[in-house]
Amino acid sequence: MLKQIKYSVIIPIFxxxxxxxxxxxxxxxxxxxLDGNSEVIFINDGSYDDSLEILIQIRLSHPEVKIINFSRNFGHQCSLSAGIDHAKGKAVILMDGDLQDAPEAIFGFVEKWKQGYAVVYAIRKKRKENFVKNLTFTLFYRILNALAGLKLPLDAGIFSLMDRKVILALRSMPEQNKYISxxxxxxxxxxxxxxxxRGPRFRGEPRVTVVKLFKLAFDGIFSFSTLPLKIATFLGIVSSISAFILGLTGLFFKFILEQDFLNWTYGLTTTFFIGGIQLFFLGIIGEYIGRIYDEVKQRPYYIIDEKIGFQEEVNYYESSQQISE
Structure with missing residues (x-):
């Protein structure tokens, strides 16, 4: 008899x-x-150490462990998406693989899920990281919340539990630059x-670099907000009106008062300032165009080298529906 899966845990590994x-x-x-059968899906995101070998050894004695091995490193969000695409459980738990997300917190997630919540997310308190990274995360969540067109929970990262219906909704969003939270x-x-x-890493150096943080921040902002484009339009209008007023003022000073309005240093400074603003907003427009380009190419979000352990389980939710019918 095929095993029915109630809980799926998705963990990217690099x-x-x-x-x-x-x-x-x-x-x-x-x-x-926990009550019910579980599966744990480890996504090996192009690790070049012995991570894959260790995962395979664990699976030899624990058949609930499944492994997705990428052909190369595709990134954290891609790994989570692969797990979401393959999860069979009625409740799906996302967590990082560095033990900053405490597995024991899953009990609290399951309790809330049984109370009827479709999404239970961790609100991360007391991050045990350096001041700069803590400040970066704090500002990111608040800036994103201010810019996005929907209400996003503050300080809520990937660590969460989602009901099957939420997972199916996420699968229907085939975006190339995903911000899963x-x-x-x-x-x-x-x-x-x-x-x-939020605990410290168990061992080793942090995998999230400043560049990756900025990439995630950009994905979050440009995926959920067009406000930067509206700001560019607004500043363009303000600059044009200001330039027109300054032009009229300059003419008044020259022909009526017969005085110089601004000398060349002011003009040069203004030119560089306006040029900088133009380049800045051209960069913003470029970010949107780049994302459109990614969507048009429709390349696969990840490429799997091999899958281990995805033969014997069935979908808990779908099988339960069939039994009830």
Whole structure:
């Protein structure tokens, strides 16, 4: 008889050989206490250490472990999307593989899910990271919330539980530059946040660089807001009106008062200032055009080298529906 899956846990892995064993021990202990069968989908995102070999060894004694091995490194959001595409559970849990997301917090997520919430996300408190990164995250969430056209929860990252209907909604959003936390909010349904203390990495160096943070921030802002374009239009109108007024004022000073209005240094400064603004907003327009270009190409969001362990399980939700019918 095929096994029915109730809980799916999705974990991207990139060079986490020092963390995987501890992560699995803690997560396995949590899953044993949950009601119903579980699967854990590890996405090996092009690791060049021994992460894949360690995952395969774990699967030998734990058939609930499934592995998706990418052909190369595609990134965190792509890895999560692959897990979402393959998850069979009625409840799907997303978490990082560095143990900054405590597996024990899953109990609180499941409790809220059973109360009827379709999305339960972690509100990260007391991040144990450096001041600059904490400040960057804090500003990012608030700037995105101010710019986006929908209400996004503050300080809510990837760590979350989503009902099957939310997962199906996410699968229907084939965007190339995904910001999954934003898409989760966009999907709607009944959502609630649970305070979770963000721990330090168990071992090793942080995988998220400043460049990757900026890429994620840009994906979030440009995927959910056209406000930067509206600001460009507004400033263009203001600049044109200001230039017209300054022009009339200059003519008045020259022909009526017979005086110089502004000397060449002011004119040169104004030219560089306006030129800088133009280049800045051309960059913003370029970000939108680049994303349109990505969508038009329709390249696969990720490429899988091999899948391990995706033969014997069935979809809990769909099989339950068939039984009830």
């Amino acid at each position: 060079n986490e050989e020092e963390v995987i064993q501890e992560l699995w021990q803690r997560l396995h202990k949590v899953l044993k206490e 934003g898409l989760r909010a966009y999907a709607g349904f009944k959502q609630i946040g649970v305070p979770v203390e």
